[in-house]
Amino acid sequence: MKALCWYGTHKVRVDNVPDPEIINPRDAIVKITSTAICGSDLHLLDGYIPAMEKGDILGHEFMGEVVEVGKGVENLKKGDRVVVPFTISCGRCFYCQREMWSLCDNSNPNAWLAESLYGYSAAGLYGYSHIYGGYAGGQAEYARVPFADVGPIKIPDGLTDEQVLFLSDIFPTGYMAAENCNIQRGDTVAVWGCGPVGQFAIQSAYMLGAERVIAIDRFPERLRMAAEQSKAEVFNYEGVDVVEVLKQMTGGRGPDACIDSVGLESHGTSLDAINDTAKQKTRLGTDRPHVLRQAIQACRKGGTVSLPGVYGGFLDKVPFGAAFAKGLTFKMGQTHVHKYLHPLLERIQKGDIDPSFVITHTMKLDDAPHGYDIFKHKEDNCIKVVLKP
Amino acid sequence: MASAQSTLKNYQNTYAQGDQNVTTRNIGQVERWLSGMSGGVLAAYGISRRDWLGSGLALIGSALFYRGVSGHSFLYQTLNISTAEQQPNFAPGIPRTVSSIPGKRGVRVQRSMTVNRSAEDLYNYWYDIEKAPLYMDYIDSVLRTGERTSHWIAQGPMNKTIEWNSELLQAVPNKSISWHVHGKPTTANAGKVSFDPAPDGRGTVVTLELDFLQFKGALGTGIGNLIGHIPERQALETLRHFKQIMETGEIPTTKGQATGEGRK
16 A cells, blocks of 8 residues: 655655554554644654654554454454544543543553653554554554454444544644643633644634634744634734733733644744854754743643643743743643543534644545645645545 | 472462562662663763664663662672662562572563453363463464363474463462463463452452563673563563453454555
8 A cells, every 4th residue: 555654854755655554453444545744743853753664654643444354353344434543542441531641541552662752651553653653643544443443443334534524633733732822711821833733723712602712823824724614813923022912912911721723843133042052953952942931921821831732841931930830721732632532523514613624735645645735834724634545 | 180289389488479579679779879870971972873883872871861760780799789779678568570580590570460350261261271262372273181180382482383282270269370381481480360350440450470481590780680581571562462451352463464565
């Protein structure tokens, strides 16, 4: 089959690879009908995530048709149309049972490696380096889906791929980021980053009762989408004191919650941002927390800073004194996708939201390297690329 | 029966407590600071280089850093030197994951893991010893040969097949199973698995203790201490696979999956 494989920093290409097979009894094989490129895939392309091996298949947002099930899977059969969550979860450990699906104890075959880095291993992920299990990803024609009796959600007729594909990752990610803000009546939520996750965070914040959502970015097409499609109040951060602007927009109080949907490759032009970039390029620091710093400074006292990610290593010079003095709450982590699949599918069916609005480009899997290119460089007003195998 | 009981008593007396442990402090305070800081800087530099030389430097740096943080030097221990100020031992009761069997007879490792199943289910599965290869991937097969005995087969170095017999010392239903081995196993010479309740519905804490006698006398040397961490890893991965089988019915793997460089 064809698959998009990683061969080094800035080197991805579509190769012919063996078809996946059932390996464990609870596996299933899915023939992929639509798959997408995620912002976090760019961290892999740019070489920021260690433990990648040449030939690894990328991709963790995918859906399609079940073509084979292992003998341990009873709730799925050949022909079922499913969306597959990007976190691989066993369903039976302490964490899965308490709906903390992305913290599964049992789905990472390389648990020892994650433990050496983070002390404990969380769930395995599709196509996201050997720290997370080294599972073959979904930018391909077929994928092997472990624990298929627990993960995939069946999609009823009457919905297009484009409407439900993002249940796999970015819609639940934006939604969980907003839910983590513990939104109360009258709240103002500030969202940094108007990429796809930011867009879903904005719309989810409104769904969860926020009175105002303020969105921040520098690319006109992203700000336009945030304003016109997601109904946020937007501004461009270039040349502007973001913390002060947010203070004045909220009557001197500051936003009640701040969502950082930018993560470790944040861009900025201030002194601290330039310092971060210099450190990162010389490999002295690993992550660039420019946006995180602003979120901490801007947030109102007693408010919540919500981090859908992604951070990987160590942060330098984070204003923790300010965070402490203001009594902030931090909520973060990989998305517990399984928890949100059914409630969010219902919202799509009811017409509360049509997730396909984020898609700007659709192309064949063969053109995936081009898709990565325009997505990374934000060319041609690219916001989200969907691939068709 | 009598011999099993006296063997058990012997085991309890001889192996009940490790004496010297590998974390005895033998480096002085100032030296620890110097070692830790220089090691940290060297390791950071080594990692930032992102090449093979950098990895080597990072390893050396990490060793220096560990030496500073732990206050323990394998080299000093081998040479029987200590530059440490005399200090009382403040925490004698904490679990030691790697320690020495009394009389320098080898390495004892101990690890625990919490499994979301009842002690009864876990005890019964472990007691059914023929299932051991399912969670011990270093064992080929186990055959029950008597009420208290079993025959084990594994692959040794150079693809030689190694066989030995294991004898049950004591089995307390739903609480613990202890055993020792006759012959030269590729794994532990004696061991004990215990099942204790975890708090409030979290399942059972499974503790695995393994004695490796083939490193006889080696623990006093630098090499022995380093090697001691391999049995520790074996105990950890055995427990992890046991947990995965008991909770999910399978062991997660990517062996045989598709990649851009063929099936791996």
